[in-house]
Amino acid sequence: MIDGAPGQLRTFARVYAPGSGRVMEVATTQPGVQLYTSEFLPPTVGAGGRMFGPRGALCLETQHFPDSVHHPHFPSIVLRPGRTYRHRTVHRFWVT
DSSP states (O other): OOSSOTTSOEEEEEEEETTTTEEEEEEESSSEEEEEOOTTOOOEEOGGGOEEOTTSOOEEEEESOTTGGGOTTSOOOOOOTTOOOOOOEEEEEEEO
16 A cells, blocks of 8 residues: 555655665555565576576566455546546666
């Protein structure tokens, strides 16, 4: 659950990699986020031949709450015919 009003773009995460100084910041209009930590990632060869495995990556997946349809007090996930659904997620990257 992300603080603030759904529909408003708001920053909810900043990830920092001390070894490289890389930073990723994520903002969204969505009400929620799922964190995926690659716990079960098999050994995988990445860019430059670097090996990745469990907990070697993460993903911040912006979304509505998984069980929204069963909770009327959650933001609605129902899209009526003729209506348009839009959301925005922004990823910012830099090096410190």
